[in-house]
Amino acid sequence: MQASKRTNFTRTPEQQEQDRQKRLERAQKRGAPVKNSSESPSTSSNSQVDFLDGFDQSIGLFGDSSVANGEPGKIFDHKQGLLQLHLANVGGGAVKLMSHYVWNAALVMAEYIEAAELINVRGQRVIEFGAGAALPGLLCVKRGAEFVTLTDYPDPAIIQNMERNWYENLVESVQDKEARLKQRQESIQTPAYKDLLESSSSQSKEKRNAIEQSVKCAVRGHAWGESVQEIMDCLPTVSVNTRPPNATKDLQVKYNWILLADTLWVSEGHTSLLRSCCAVLDQDGKILVCCGLHTGYVAVQGFMSLARMAEFGFKTRLVEIRRISVWGETRSDEELKKESALLTEEDVEKYSIEDRNRTVLVYELSR
Numbered sequence: 001m002q003a004s005k006r007t008n009f010t011r012t013p014e015q016q017e018q019d020r021q022k023r024l025e026r027a028q029k030r031g032a033p034v035k036n037s038s039e040s041p042s043t044s045s046n047s048q049v050d051f052l053d054g055f056d057q058s059i060g061l062f063g064d065s066s067v068a069n070g071e072p073g074k075i076f077d078h079k080q081g082l083l084q085l086h087l088a089n090v091g092g093g094a095v096k097l098m099s100h101y102v103w104n105a106a107l108v109m110a111e112y113i114e115a116a117e118l119i120n121v122r123g124q125r126v127i128e129f130g131a132g133a134a135l136p137g138l139l140c141v142k143r144g145a146e147f148v149t150l151t152d153y154p155d156p157a158i159i160q161n162m163e164r165n166w167y168e169n170l171v172e173s174v175q176d177k178e179a180r181l182k183q184r185q186e187s188i189q190t191p192a193y194k195d196l197l198e199s200s201s202s203q204s205k206e207k208r209n210a211i212e213q214s215v216k217c218a219v220r221g222h223a224w225g226e227s228v229q230e231i232m233d234c235l236p237t238v239s240v241n242t243r244p245p246n247a248t249k250d251l252q253v254k255y256n257w258i259l260l261a262d263t264l265w266v267s268e269g270h271t272s273l274l275r276s277c278c279a280v281l282d283q284d285g286k287i288l289v290c291c292g293l294h295t296g297y298v299a300v301q302g303f304m305s306l307a308r309m310a311e312f313g314f315k316t317r318l319v320e321i322r323r324i325s326v327w328g329e330t331r332s333d334e335e336l337k338k339e340s341a342l343l344t345e346e347d348v349e350k351y352s353i354e355d356r357n358r359t360v361l362v363y364e365l366s367r
Contacts, residue, residue: 067294067357068101070133076102078110078135082142083169085133088161100161102133105262105290108322108360109136112288113143118319118364119288121145124256125235127280129224129273130263134162137259138169141217149234149255154221163219170215225272228279254282264303265295274303274312287314287365293356297348300361307365320362321348 070076073089088100112118113136122144128137129151137150150166152158212218218234235253258277264270277287291300307314321343323336331339351359 067104067292069104069107070102072100076133076135078102078139083135083138083165085135085138085165085169086161087133088157100132102135103262103292104324105292105360106132106135108324108362109259109261109288109290110139112290112362113139116143119257119286121257125253125282126257126259127151127231127255128259128261129222129276130260131162132158134165134219136261138165138217140257140259141170141215145216147235148217149231150217150219151222151231154223159219159221166215166217166219170217171211222276223272224269224276226276228276232280254285255280256282256285258285258287260287260289260291262290262292264289264291264299267299267302270299270303270306274307274314278312283367285367287363289361289363289365291361291363293348293351293359293361296356297351304363313367314365315367317364317366318345318361319364321345322360322362324358324360326358 070085070087072087074087076085076087077083078085085102087102113121116122121140123146124140125147126137126140126145127149128134128140131137131150131152134150137148140148150162152162212234213236220231220234222228222231232252232254235255237252258281260273263273281287289303293300304316306312307316321340323340323343325331325333325336329336348359348361
């Protein structure tokens, strides 16, 4: 992430220190890994100040447009209880920086899943990479997906929080239990959270696997570019909905849809991410990408260009440039959508910081 280009040459040293302290406080509230706020400017590294500027800028704290929703350690309520998501209460570390919010890109993706037009997940096999709190992936389960696998970097804080959301929204869900009983599926006694997720016994693993198949969703850690065997093993051996006429019983199916919500901000990870995508995606499968522009357009352009290269062979299509409503907005959502429909990628390249913070790009990738 680039440092802010704002210059304080008109500010006194005292004013600059006040500005630095304010940035420090805001970053700490957002979970940024920062040093003790009692340090003076002479003992704080320039890179620390640059980081605070960049974090402040990308998170959308200048102006009234915020790119992140919720608060670390708290519950994010989606659609009045449809999903109640715990947000990871992280203490620092670069890998955790982006995992403890629900980002605008995830909310836009949720709208597409609900609309069931561009992406209709009913009866589909879905995997979400970089899921974080896993709003889009869990919503796919609620909307009738055949099976959903939620993945993120195999960091304990991230995976444990995602497992908690999986457990409380699916395994413990009274509505889902009642639905399974109505369908006359075999009732499975729900074990305690600790017994199911924290025990390493083979019996607990068997119970967990059975429950994953029952709720049609699994959680796995996955580092992009590494072996996909574990996330492929989550799927039923043979897909009931799409089994070829003469298929053998041990046929290995792949995923129909991959969900990527705000996963493009680290350009160095693009190649590894695309390799994982290619390894798990069905030949006729598609990728839905929703990416906020708060970290800039260059990373998005780089990913799309790489995806089109011969090694990966994807066709990329820009579906929408979504303008997010901000506090004090006088235009209706419908008016904003009409405005968005007139925008082009050339317009996006010229966006100010404030414009980027309120914009989400939606792409569809296919082979």
